[in-house]
Amino acid sequence: MRTSHRLAAPLFALALCQTAAAADTELAEHATAWANAQGNGAVVLAEKRDGAWQFALGGDPHIASTAPVAPEAVEFEIGSISKVFTGLLLAHAVHEGKLALGDTLAQRLPVEFDDGDVGAITLQQLATHTSCLPRLPSNLFVDADQADPYAHYDDTRLFAYLASATIDTPAPCASAYSNLGIGVLGVVLERAYGTSWAALVSEKIATPLGMPDTAQTLDSERTARLAQGWDGTSKAPHWTFASLAGAGALRSTAADMARFADALLAGADGPLRPVWASFVGPYADAPGGKSGLAIVHTRIGGEPALWHNGGTGGFRSDLRVFPDSDRALLLLASNAKADPDAWLASLAEDTLAPVAEGIAIPTESLDDYTGVYTLSPDARLTIVRVDDGLRARLTGQTFLPIVARSADEFVYTDVDARLGFERDAAGKVVAVTLHQNGRDTRIARTDATAPTFLFPGAEALAEYVGDYDFGAFQPGASIAVRAVGDVLTAQLTGQAPLPVHNTAPDRFEWDVVPAALVFERDAGGRIVAVVLEQNGARMRSPRK
The missing domain is CATH 3.40.710.10 (DD-peptidase/beta-lactamase superfamily)
Known part of the structure; x- marks a missing residue:
């Protein structure tokens, strides 16, 4: 609300x-x-x-x-x-x-x-x-x-x-x-x-x-x-x-x-x-x-x-x-x-025009921008390097590619927004300003290192898709796992579907709450269950 x-x-x-x-x-x-x-x-x-x-x-x-x-x-x-x-x-x-x-x-x-x-x-x-x-x-x-x-x-x-x-x-x-x-x-x-x-x-x-x-x-x-x-x-x-x-x-x-x-x-x-x-x-x-x-x-x-x-x-x-x-x-x-x-x-006079192409940035320079930028305890911008490009994720959303338009200015390729990076006197990136929907939001960089993420494609994600029986922990409940393109979402009965991010083989984590899904395979390599890890508990839900 x-x-x-x-x-x-x-x-x-x-x-x-x-x-x-x-x-x-x-x-x-x-x-x-x-x-x-x-x-x-x-x-x-x-x-x-x-x-x-x-x-x-x-x-x-x-x-x-x-x-x-x-x-x-x-x-x-x-x-x-x-x-x-x-x-x-x-x-x-x-x-x-x-x-x-x-x-x-x-x-x-x-x-x-x-x-x-x-x-x-x-x-x-x-x-x-x-x-x-x-x-x-x-x-x-x-x-x-x-x-x-x-x-x-x-x-x-x-x-x-x-x-x-x-x-x-x-x-x-x-x-x-x-x-x-x-x-x-x-x-x-x-x-x-x-x-x-x-x-x-x-x-x-x-x-x-x-x-x-x-x-x-x-x-x-x-x-x-x-x-x-x-x-x-x-x-x-x-x-x-x-x-x-x-x-x-x-x-x-x-x-x-x-x-x-x-x-x-x-x-x-x-x-x-x-x-x-x-x-x-x-x-x-x-x-x-x-x-x-x-x-x-x-x-x-x-x-x-x-x-x-x-x-x-x-x-x-x-x-x-x-x-x-x-x-x-x-x-x-x-x-x-x-x-x-x-x-x-879209009614504002100065909304940004989407830009899908950028200029080349040396691969080694991309690491200047990676890290975790914190707006509040519940709102973070995480930027990671994937091969020779960058991807950015706001809390509760998916990773989206960004490309350089000029020095220290990047644009999203899929949405109408841009990121302007700010450096201190020593040349270190210390903050970023998100320009979107007519708003300018400054987000300070933290000392935290960006976590490691894997980015499997839609074909690889398909094997996780299914419904998992959570009834042992909440009567009648299940965990619905779906793939939307190359994004995996998980939804516990009565809650909204949210993206989960691949941090290790068969492990996907939420960023809105400290919780993870760990998928379990049988001897033949088929996924047969998922374990919800949250608040120190491990709740196993068999695949339906």
Whole structure:
């Protein structure tokens, strides 16, 4: 997921945003093309330019309503954009004297912390993803419905987790995205005000800004306008939230989010004036920029922007606000396979043109660039040499070839992105800047040596493909291993498929978690099982 904030007093209530009578033709063409690309579901695209909002719908939202519904009135799950609301609620709580940014979990939650460093985490650290807490609590999936994984996770489970949780070092840590951290912040806000997070969103944000269609739970009329979510070609259940609502529980419409974007554009001169400085900060470094209270300061297309995106099991969302030019872009999609980041970049005036060919670089010079570059504990860029070329991998993705376009500048051959390397006074490469989708993200080089990887072709990977019975460790579960071209993916029942990388004969490792798959052969050399190695355990799953 990429949940709640509160607004300034109604005295500064924002006027309804201006809407265009008809969608801009170009906007409509983009929305239609992107909806076709995702296959099922709908895309609503909204843009503010020259003081006016325009909306376009592509695809079919598959709503229950039999009455006509305008594109800007279709309800979507906005996922982690909800976090921006939670950050804004914290700013409001500070303004009202309900909370302070330096308040700790030990002060604000009824939990006996085994690890005093966890209890010492501050609200500011939660809101800026510098708390050192993991992305998700380790007990989230215990008794969970895999199709609706947050629905069962209540305060009892959350407090039990926090009581026994440990962190490796006292906060603050380098920014590492945490649904858990923002979810905990939502619970702190609930206890400070004595009401639900959803009620705070309504009271402090949705009502003052004139956002009647933004809520955690929709009434029957709004439910009839709620898009059906999709995960590729399969329908995806709507997600519901209990204790971690602050991390991603909101549903909203493009019209409501346009009003919210207008409030962000107005900044200290609009309805957020009393809380604006506290809300935007910035307080900490973040991937690609700086962090306010759950709002990201970045540059998109060379222009300063406030940004956040989101996703649930069947939806994707992206909101970008450009205060300097009074522009904003919003994309809401009802398919988890949507790619808002890449799609919205195509609207920018200075997107990069793909370059497939490069200049020759001496083979011995390629080692200058190999290594591990770390953006955050959960985000790394690994560059390795393969024969007389380089390949680069971002965490959770596959290795892609890069070629030199000039000294210290490389471009991807398969995607629209480039890498600019930075050297110190001694000529050593110390950092790289990723230029993609209008963003410039600097990533520092570490002292770590790039691991050794093997790159078998599609034919060699084919023998690993199959389903492996994991039922001895999780009833009814299996590990599905698939080959997509020359990339092997593995998927445990209820989770998403992720690439695994060949590090030794018959051994493949994930880079998003410290885990590996070791394939087992019989006397004839046929693969008969796979062993999942994780957290010191070895879990053998026979091939079906």
